[in-house]
Amino acid sequence: MFMTNRISQLRCILCFLGGVLFFLGCSRELASETRLFSFTTSKGLVVKVLQDNDMPFIQAQLLIYLDGNSQNYTSLAISQLMAMNMFERELNSPPSNLMGMLQRQGNDYKVEQNPEYVKITMNFLPDRLAAFPKLLKEIFYYQSFHLKKFNQSKEKFWSLFAKNRDWKKEMAFLLAYQQMIGNFYFSQGLLLQDILNRINLAQLRSFLLTTFRPDNALLILKGKINPYFILGMIEKDLPQPSPRQSKTKKEGITLNANRKIFVLNVNSAEQPAVYWFDAAPAVTDVSYLPYVIGNIALFGFPGGRIYQSEKNQFSMAGYKVNTETYFLKKFTVFCNYLRLKYNDLENFLLLVDQERRKFVVRPIERKEYLDALNYYIGRAQVETSRFDYDLQAEIDRFHSQGMGALAQPIGPQIFQEVSLNRVMQVMDEQMGSRHRSSGREKGIVVLIGNANLIFNNLKILKTEALEISMD
Amino acid sequence: MIKAWIFCWCLVIPLVPISAQTVTVSSFELPNGLKVILAPSNNMQAAAVCVYHMQGARNDPADTRGISYLYQYLMFDGNENLEPYDHVLFVNKMGGIVSGRVNYDNAVFFETLPAQEINVALWLESERLKSLRLQDANIDYHKNQIFNRINRLWESSQNFKAQTWVSSKVFEGSAYEYPLYGDLNKIRFLSNDRIRENYRNFQDLANILLIIAGKFDINELRAGINKFFQDIPPGRKPSNPVFSAHNQRKSFLLKNWMIEGLKRNFVVYGIKAPAKIGYNFMYFDFLRYYLTDPRFARLDHVLNIVNKLDVEIESSFTDYMEANCLTIQISASKRINLEKAKYVLEKEFQALSSNPISNSDVRAVRSMMEIDFLKSMVSLEERCLRIGEFFHMFGELNFFDVQLKRLRKITSYDIMESAKKYLVKENQVVLNVYDK
Known part of the structure; x- marks a missing residue:
């Protein structure tokens, strides 16, 4: 009788310890996934x-x-x-x-x-x-x-x-x-x-x-x-909100991203800033990822064509172009921006025009494509070290009703989705000749700096630029 | 029996959140003496490699001050197998980020990159330690660059001049008395041979921590570290103890500068603050948050909202290991407002020394500090830096829980005591800069 009691007690203790180990193991497992x-x-x-x-x-x-x-x-x-x-x-x-x-x-x-x-x-x-x-x-x-x-x-x-x-x-x-x-x-x-x-x-x-x-x-x-x-x-x-006024139905958005140059006059001793905005497919669109890869091949640092041309053609200082993406409901806006010297402004703008035109004439090479893809995947992996990296993906998923391209985890399937041919096709659609109206480029350019100095340094593009003052 | 089970489970359940919050840090040493610290986190696809030099500008010999600051730039200038800036381009190409800086107490160089590329970062760092390019042309180029940049700043900015002067007075007699870049007139004439010779000390393995955070496979990582770092010659262990809190001299110093054509009159306060290794640092840090952090901005509230003085307030904090300085600069377009602001500031300091701040304010500032601390432990770069600094100061690796517990225990009386000690007049250097 005594022996049986001891065995059952021992069983209980072992069961408990097993349970504890299992529970802690599970909790660690749970802890590591979102x-x-x-x-x-x-x-x-x-x-x-x-x-x-x-x-x-x-x-x-x-x-x-x-x-x-x-x-x-x-x-x-x-x-x-x-x-x-x-x-x-x-x-x-x-x-x-x-x-x-x-x-x-x-x-x-x-x-x-x-x-x-x-x-x-x-x-x-x-x-x-x-x-x-x-x-x-x-x-x-x-x-x-x-x-x-x-x-x-x-x-x-x-x-x-x-x-x-x-x-x-x-x-x-x-x-x-x-x-x-x-x-x-x-x-x-x-x-x-x-x-x-x-x-x-x-x-x-x-x-x-x-x-x-x-x-x-x-x-x-x-x-x-x-x-x-x-x-x-x-x-x-949360209390019940008051009844909503019926909304007037809005017309669908018609994108008009034809080239315009704005100069925002600011009195500042800093170097002028150039912002180049492009309207791109929405994050839900199958063309979104190919567009991203194309944009990296064009503006990316250090592999992008613009950076490489800057160094070779204009002997500029090798400006690094930064890219920021605004994920909106119906489309995405890519903002490529940098600061540069006043006397390099026009050269840079013309260089971007030239490289965008060449993009269709001289298609992206396999190496450029692989470099851009590699950069995109690497950057997405590095971003996972930020604690808020998956919140934006959720917002996109909400805007796109669950079809967001960014919603998928980064993996080998990306190579199937973004083939070189697809990238070229999308870039041709976005920047090709049939989308240029009267031979002009797309993209809204905003220059921020001292307007007098900017206009003094613009010769060819002077007539295109429109000045807007800041209060 | 059932009661006993429930009791036991009640004991176990609270263990779970503790284990989830703790940051696990471990270390090992290579035969050549290189200390490697690991802080894994598997919920990401990135890793950071940090080379933490346990010496900085304060260790520069007196006749070659500014030499370490020069290394900050030379570190990206290529080596036996890489051309200048190849290091940056390599990491950038794979979507990673490179950064580095030399401070008074330490120098840190980081790469954050996709987890599977961690060996590339190890290789790049080992190349830098083994064969940094220190040719005359590179050194001369960077000496001129630093001279020109600082000189331009010195010529164009009265604020920079004023803050440099205040800082030198606050730190008089300590390791932080001279600017990071040394003496501007001497910097161009530093001997290139001395720069090369001193680099041997700077890259001495006994003074270096290799800190790796993020996602990695421990076996692969160990193999990579052995492969790239084991043939670097061992370093010499430093003989003296590393840090001790510096006792700053208590004497009030007031100076007026009259400058022609100055657009806004301003005053710069340099407040002597406790060393980072000291026990009081956290309490003073609380005061700094309370007074100057833009999220709480007590000074802004008192000067601009309560007293409507329309002044601009800028502040900075040094964050050094042996002594510190809180710099507060107040500028105003009207001289009368500036004088009133100085009076109000003095009264505010007195009030902090004599009355405890309200419990709701203590809670608000404490939670701001706690959130910042927790955020820094989630970011890879910040985590590496904090681990390195803590090991450098105290020789310990696991500080997370201790720091957090201390932070949560701060009371209004701790703050009052700290204000009594550090916000007194004898602890201040004040520079008034007026239009002539």
């Missing part, structure tokens, strides 16, 4: 949770769609003033409830705007997760507009706007976006004080009611999160 949970709350807010148990803090990205609400002088000013009044730390007097909540949440947040959406990125510690839905509620049902703060935001607009951000790139992108899709064009200065002064608080309130709504937003959370817990909390804390 799992996605998607929901739509009863208030219409789309929530995506990337559960990553290795991540020691939580990142939340809230996207509120503007849907073309920043495509004329007034609405652009309203949307910018709106974000400033709600989130600008320097305008927190009298203190607003939202700012207090953001501070308690850890104060680590950033607000970015592009013509399609406002993105609010917040990082906070896991113990603040329970307070997050209340913060969401405060954003969607913000009521702390204050006349004094509003007037200050108009007075100090430019100093606040230019603080801690690459405002030149933002302005250049706005201009290029307008050019590509609008039936309205910026021809005067951007965000002029006159226009800002005409905006009133009622316009901000009305803008808030129509755009800052749970059913017009996407929330993505990444970190060590129980998805059902957060969903329950959001359901509990």
